[in-house]
Amino acid sequence: MKLGLYLLTGCLALIREVSGATLNYDFNITWVTANPDGLAPRPVIGINGEWPPPILNFTRGDRVIAKVYNALGNESTSIHWHGFFQNGTNNMDGAPQVTQCEIVPGSTFVYNFTVNQSGTYWYHSHTRGQYPDGFRQALVIQDPEDPYAGKYDEERVITLSDWYHDQMPGLLKKFISVTNPTGAEPVPNSALMNDTQDLIVPVLPGKTYLFHLVNVGAFASQYFWVEGHTMKIVEVDGVSTEAADASMIYITSAQRYSFLITMKNETDQNYAMVGSMDTDLFDTLPPTLNYNVTGWLVYDDQNHNPAPSTVSEFDPYDDFQLVPVDGEKLLEEPDYTVTLDLTMDNLGDGANYAFFNGITYVMPKVPTLYTALSTGPAATDPAIYGTNTHAFVLGKGDIIDLVLNNDDTGKHPFHLHGHAFQVVARSAENAGHYNSSNSPAFPPVPMRRDTVFVKPTGYFVLRFRADNPGIWLFHCHIEWHMDSGLVATMVEAPLDLQKTLSIPEDQHQVCAASKTPTSGNAAGNTVDLYDLTGENTSSPPLPAGFTPRGIVALVFSCVAALLGLASITWYGLAPISQPPRGMAERED
């Protein structure tokens, strides 16, 4: 009897192990024209000639093989599988110059990994500045052991996004420039719901739907609510939670929520659902900008779709209150603490950059994973990864605390690749730096997710176990800030990585096609690993005494001189004389 049970359990385990399907995708990355807000057709990056790209639907246990061919002709590309642990497959994480080489036009990169998670995710290009040009989409993973199985009838995916009419390469050039010394981020032109406006979601009375909400935007967080209905949050960023009722959600770029909504029995009315971009983030609020986007739960297409009511105050659910269903307790005291102080400042080229501890990220010449794999015992020394990659080496199995102190007056959503972390502390606005002897006790069962935002001049503390050997970026998910250097590199258990990971030949070919060196330190030196001569670095600091205002004055007087208008005084022009609002308030 007992033996029989054993055999049965063994067989079932085996079946579960091998029952995962293999999902083959051929992705031809191409330019497509799209006009999702109806205001301006523009080139976007699509897949197989289509935009929006396909919503993917995996099941835990599946093997995914995505062959990505770059047919863009004029830009490199990559795919990051946001929130995936890639345990044992760090080279499939999709971050160029970190875990792989750029996929140059005409090259193919094969992403090949198994899925050991469930919930709501997304995939997007991790090539500099690229995903807001359209190369991003939601992805869901079915769980054969879903704790909410049977509690809903159907599932629906809804994305939220900001949208720009101009393309990123041009916007980035203007953003990181001497002509924008305060670092004012481009303000989006529209908000989108599911890559459109006026989204229609047909629903049946009495049914319960599981909605997967993903913010695939570049910059703006959104408030989201559904009139006349309560959302029951059941998952954040791939972590199932105890059900929590919410009338409004705040969702930053890269965050995800799943919630259940039970429909009314009456079909006499349709209900608006609204996404409203957090305008605190914007330096200016153009009077023509509609920062809201509306869709409707349509009970009957004969009903009219009412305009949403005005909400007088935004009071979203506080995600810090969420409790994971698995009840994972607060991890032990940390073995190692990474402390990052966030600032924004100008460098010698006059442009504005973002810094952790005074370091702004610049990509190394050799992808960091390739450095870790090719440098033997030296791989445990953060120095070899280069000055501007800001590397921290984490010991295998160690408990890590990551303390982020925000010395900036904006909100920033941070993402750690390769992990869902416990959020053990998050301060209110203006709390200053974290002080362990003077802060609230950590929750016994902390909320876990992979993207969390820090409040203006506040802090958060994240805790995780370094049980996933690999190179994992930690960065702000506002694409503007990522590109101006708000990135640090976690080098997790590099010696284990050397023992367990080998790069397949086709990925070496991708590096050869992009002429990227694949061994040695960050500068590509394979002889003296501590000699970083020739490494990529940031611009030098500003000469002492220079301020952004000084730079603006300089730029404008140069322009004035060129125009022969030297007598005009450009000092004190409106755009810089007022403190910028929110995110880009950097200098007193």
Ligand SMILES: *[C@@H]1O[C@H](CO)[C@@H](O)[C@H](O)[C@H]1NC(C)=O
């Ligand atoms: C990719 O799409 C482009 C443009 O439609 C086409 O010319 C090319 O043959 C396609 N390549 C592959 C490998 O499918």
Ligand SMILES: *[C@@H]1O[C@H](CO)[C@@H](O)[C@H](O)[C@H]1NC(C)=O
């Ligand atoms: C994903 O596939 C499952 C069947 O395997 C289906 O029940 C579910 O509705 C699909 N979800 C989406 C968002 O397509």
Ligand SMILES: *[C@@H]1O[C@H](CO)[C@@H](O)[C@H](O)[C@H]1NC(C)=O
């Ligand atoms: C590449 O080509 C596309 C399509 O013609 C164009 O819209 C885009 O601006 C180009 N990108 C760059 C970086 O020039």
Ligand SMILES: *[C@@H]1O[C@H](CO)[C@@H](O)[C@H](O)[C@H]1NC(C)=O
């Ligand atoms: C995917 O990875 C598995 C396991 O490493 C390997 O057996 C298989 O050949 C790979 N497939 C492709 C198409 O690269």
Ligand SMILES: *[C@@H]1O[C@H](CO)[C@@H](O)[C@H](O)[C@H]1NC(C)=O
């Ligand atoms: C798969 O996930 C389970 C729990 O979610 C974990 O215990 C296990 O170690 C994971 N396996 C791998 C190979 O990541």
Ligand SMILES: *[C@@H]1O[C@H](CO)[C@@H](O)[C@H](O)[C@H]1NC(C)=O
């Ligand atoms: C959102 O758009 C995708 C196509 O991009 C579609 O598959 C999905 O059903 C849409 N969701 C809803 C709720 O209409």
Ligand SMILES: *[C@@H]1O[C@H](CO)[C@@H](O)[C@H](O)[C@H]1NC(C)=O
């Ligand atoms: C809808 O009708 C069902 C079945 O009669 C009932 O159980 C349920 O409570 C009703 N729902 C609401 C919101 O009144």
Ligand SMILES: *[C@@H]1O[C@H](CO)[C@@H](O)[C@H](O)[C@H]1NC(C)=O
């Ligand atoms: C957007 O919605 C908010 C909340 O209801 C409202 O206060 C605001 O006036 C709306 N803005 C626009 C431009 O419609």
Ligand SMILES: *[C@@H]1O[C@H](CO)[C@@H](O)[C@H](O)[C@H]1NC(C)=O
């Ligand atoms: C880093 O160095 C490589 C090779 O010299 C170069 O192609 C790349 O543009 C540099 N990147 C940065 C951000 O400086």
Ligand SMILES: *[C@@H]1O[C@H](CO)[C@@H](O)[C@H](O)[C@H]1NC(C)=O
């Ligand atoms: C941290 O808090 C303790 C207790 O309130 C205080 O004595 C100490 O000065 C604080 N440390 C810093 C660096 O502010």
Ligand SMILES: *[C@@H]1O[C@H](CO)[C@@H](O)[C@H](O)[C@H]1NC(C)=O
């Ligand atoms: C990775 O897999 C190992 C087992 O191979 C497991 O111990 C570890 O917990 C996994 N880590 C993550 C983040 O899934």
Ligand SMILES: [Cu+2]
């Ligand atoms: Cu940021």
